[in-house]
Amino acid sequence: MKTLSIKDIAVKANVSITTVSFIINGKAKEKSISEAVIKKVEKIIEESGYKPNQIARSLRTGNSNIIGLIVEDISNSFFAKIARLIEDKAYKRGYKIIYSSTENNVEKAQELINMFKSRKVDAYIISPVKGLEEDIRMLINDNKPVILFDRNLRDVQANYVGANHFSASYQSIESFIAQGKRNIALVTTDIDVQQITERFEGYKKALLDYGLTYREELVLKIHFNQNEASTIDEIKMLFNSEKIDAVLFATNYLAISGLKVLKSIKKKIGAELSVIAYDDHEAFELHTPGISTVQQPLEEIAETVIKLLLSQLSSKSILPNQEVIIPATLIIRN
Amino acid sequence: MKTLSIKDIAVKANVSITTVSFIINGKAKEKSISEAVIKKVEKIIEESGYKPNQIARSLRTGNSNIIGLIVEDISNSFFAKIARLIEDKAYKRGYKIIYSSTENNVEKAQELINMFKSRKVDAYIISPVKGLEEDIRMLINDNKPVILFDRNLRDVQANYVGANHFSASYQSIESFIAQGKRNIALVTTDIDVQQITERFEGYKKALLDYGLTYREELVLKIHFNQNEASTIDEIKMLFNSEKIDAVLFATNYLAISGLKVLKSIKKKIGAELSVIAYDDHEAFELHTPGISTVQQPLEEIAETVIKLLLSQLSSKSILPNQEVIIPATLIIRN
DNA sequence: TTGATGTGGTAAAACGATTTACTATAACCA
DNA sequence: TGGTTATAGTAAATCGTTTTACCACATCAA
Incomplete structure (x- = not known):
């Protein structure tokens, strides 16, 4: 069964292609096509199940x-x-x-x-x-x-x-500081886009504004395209080598890897370690205890x-x- | 800047459109176009950044x-x-x-x-x-x-x-039974496709094969397009009204809703309640305790x-x- | 009666590619 | 010599639409 073209419809209706096209595109009135012809053509289109070829249409209209x-x-x-x-x-x-x-x-x-x-x-x-x-x-x-x-x-x-990534990140750190945290880590990625650098800037600024020093060794930049196993290794190293009482993960997938690490090294989240993840995820709500997150209004x-x-x-x-x-x-x- | 067409390339190269087309489509050899012309045209295409219009191409080739x-x-x-x-x-x-x-x-x-x-x-x-x-x-x-x-x-x-949904579901129930569970619930959806019905059949068959009776009140069929709040309500009702020591969730999103319920009614997963979810999800690995799942080999x-x-x-x-x-x-x- | 305006429509060009059928010349060989 | 084959390439049809320009006829006003 060949697919129908506008020509087939025109032949069936005994009118020109142009007329059919005008009707299809709702220009019939404007182009003064009679009510009778419109009805007839529409009926034929309906019955035959004709659908305009979008490719041809795109080619012509751009x-x-x-x-x-x-x-x-x-x-x-x-x-x-x-x-x-x-x-x-x-x-x-x-x-x-x-x-x-x-x-x-x-x-x-x-x-x-x-x-x-x-x-x-x-x-x-x-x-x-x-x-x-x-x-x-x-x-x-x-x-x-x-x-x-x-x-x-x-x-x-x-x-x-x-x-507003800067301010969301800033607030997260502020909330850590309000809880009395002092050794606040950031796990982020190395992709160089504004969204990520802003999260980093927010982190830094909040520390400085509250009189804490920015310590490079508390910031882990994960290479973007690496596999999850390496990410987990790096995060594990961070937690093993530094004393950390709060951590902000700059993306949800980093947070997921991070939570896996915490689970595996049996570090409990709670009084001694606070966690905030950027971008919510079902896993964070279900986690025990629930993981605080920065929610973007999707x-x-x-x-x-x-x-x-x-x-x-x-x-x-x-x-x-x-x-x-x-x-x-x-x-x-x- | 108008986008270039094959014609522009042809004019620039001083050959016919046909020749350019043959070259683009790798038919130059077969159509005996000289090496010199091929080189020339390819150079022009390269330099001008010409890309064939896929719409026109589709229209012609179908x-x-x-x-x-x-x-x-x-x-x-x-x-x-x-x-x-x-x-x-x-x-x-x-x-x-x-x-x-x-x-x-x-x-x-x-x-x-x-x-x-x-x-x-x-x-x-x-x-x-x-x-x-x-x-x-x-x-x-x-x-x-x-x-x-x-x-x-x-x-x-x-x-x-x-x-193999039937057998995955069957095995899940088998594993519950092996743990000594007797009141095994199924939370599934009401969409009528083979995949879902097979999971249901597997559940039923396993119960019967192991001498347990199939009890309708332990099977909850959630209407597909309903919002999560209603789903949560229904699951909550199930857990409140029935004595359940194991539950199989037939899809991952149902399991997520289910876990939310368990969390809210403070029912702990472990010795007294086993859970298996169909289709893995990050949340299940991270959950404490980890949630067993049926993993499809994506x-x-x-x-x-x-x-x-x-x-x-x-x-x-x-x-x-x-x-x-x-x-x-x-x-x-x- | 003439020119303008409205009504109801159509023929054909165009969009940008692919592909078929063709031409023209050279080379080959028997 | 002429017939065949190979080489190098092109003109034009085609895909299925949209859109411009036009036609034929009727009506109306001056």
């Missing part, structure tokens, strides 16, 4: 009603949840989402952008990698709406939606991203870039 | 090098991980993946299939929903490779890759799916359907 979403790793629960929320919201507005993971790898990210470009996606939502600046600038030059989220790039002017981030994107898509002129910083909240559990 | 992946919910860690693995493997073979979630909703699933169809995806990987039989049959009639995974549909002949499932798919894609003739059942393993933790 757009696709598709939004490309590029994240670091779709299997990370933070991104998976954001992706799902964005997908839902976009879907309701008639846009489809296609997504892919960069694995924090510039080349892969560039390839993805190229793939999306050659598929003529209408807009991009990107959680960027350092090194992608030029590619993103080209998209913007091309007049494609681009929204960065989760992490910003200093050297590129674009729309951005993200949490729903709000997704909604803001989509809103920004749609306003760009629907406006003829180029809108000024917006940076939306949404507060993250510290959830204390125990 | 395929897209894209595989459509349809899952229940991309934010569920099981699907997110499978998706990521499939994405990686497909990517290495030159295929891109686009994915979307059905939310276990037939209409949404149908819409997704239609969207993929009109984008001419080359093949489909589907974790199906009951009610999708006819749509899947149409894809197969259309000669598109289709692989079902995670769940099978009885009324449709297709390739299928999944774990890597193997993904690999099998892709292998099956690629063999279909590359074979001219239609291959017979295959059903690959992969054993799941019970991981005992405490």
Whole structure:
């Protein structure tokens, strides 16, 4: 069974292709097609189950009603949840989402952008990698709406939606200090994006503001792409070699590795050791005792991203870039 | 900056469009294009950064090098991980993946299939929903490779890759019985797909084989699309009204809700209550005590799916359907 | 009666590639 | 010599839409 084309419909209805096209695209009235013809054609379309070929349509119009979403790793629960929320919201507005993971790898990210470009996606939502600046600038030059989220790039002017990482991190450390903690460690990654450096800056600033000294040996920077076993080893070393009474994990997957370490070395979380994890995860709520976390407002981030994107898509002129910083909240559990 | 077309390259190189196309598609040799021309054109392509328009290409060739992946919910860690693995493997073979979630909703699933169809995806990987039989049959009639995974549909002949749910569930119950448990509950969902019914059958069969009676009031079927709060309420009721010394949760998200309940009603997991969760999750390893789980071999499932798919894609003739059942393993933790 | 305006529609170009069928010349060889 | 084959390449059709420019006829106002 060959798939039907607009031509088949035109033949069946005994009208021109043009007429069918106008009807499909809701331009019938405006193009003064009679009510009778509209009805007839619509009936035939309905009965035959004809669906326009989106590829042909995209080729002609240059757009696709598709939004490309590029994240670091779709299997990370933070991104998976954001992706799902964005997908839902976009879907309701008639846009489809296609997504892919960069694995924090510039080349892969560039390839993805190229793939999306050659598929003529209408807009991009990107959680960027350092090194992608030029590619993103080209998209913007091309007049494609681009929204960065989760992490910003200093050297590129674009729309951005993200949490206030500095202040969330600062508050976390403040809360440790309020509990009387003095030996506060930070386990973070070595990826050089604003989101991560801000968390680091917040940590540092809070220490200094409260008269504590910043000690390099209490900060562990895990190499991004390494396997979990090595991460666990490094964290284990940190805990074995330093006296630590509080620790902030800068990402949820680091916190998970960290909790595994604590479990294995039988270090109890509680009075003698406080833990805060960045980005919530089911495991933290269920953990005994509950693990305090910095919660990013996923729903709000997704909604803001989509809103920004749609306003760009629907406006003829180029809108000024917006940076939306949404507060993250510290959830204390125990 | 307008994007370049094959015509621009042809003009620059002073050859015909045909020649450029042959070179791009590696058919230069076969079509006897001289080495000199090949070099020249390749240089120009390289320098100009020309990338073929995939939309035009798809329109002409009728395929897209894209595989459509349809899952229940991309934010569920099981699907997110499978998706990521499939994405990686497909990517290495030159295929891109686009994915979307059905939310276990037939209409949404149908819409997704239609969207993929009109984008001419080359093949489909589907974790199906009951009610999708006819749509899947149409894809197969259309000669598109289709692989079902995670769940099978009885009324449709297709390739299928999944774990041995019956036996995993049976073994879980066996292990409870070996520990001397007698009041064994099952918390499952009401979605009517083979995967879920098999888990239920395994539960039932094991009870009967070991001389225990199947008691309906120990089986809780949670309505699929309900919010977590109601789920928690129902599970709480189950634990409050029945004497239970072991429980099997048929999905990881149900187990997470269940663990929240146990935590809130302060029921300790251990000697007096054993728990097994279906599909692993970070939270289970970290939980104190560790939660035993049925682990599906994600890597193997993904690999099998892709292998099956690629063999279909590359074979001219239609291959017979295959059903690959992969054993799941019970991981005992405490 | 003429020019403008409205109504109801269509033919054909365009989007950017792939692919089929063709041409022109050279080389070969019997 | 002429017929065949190889070499090097191209023109044009095609995929399925959207959109521009146009046509034919009717109506209306001046």
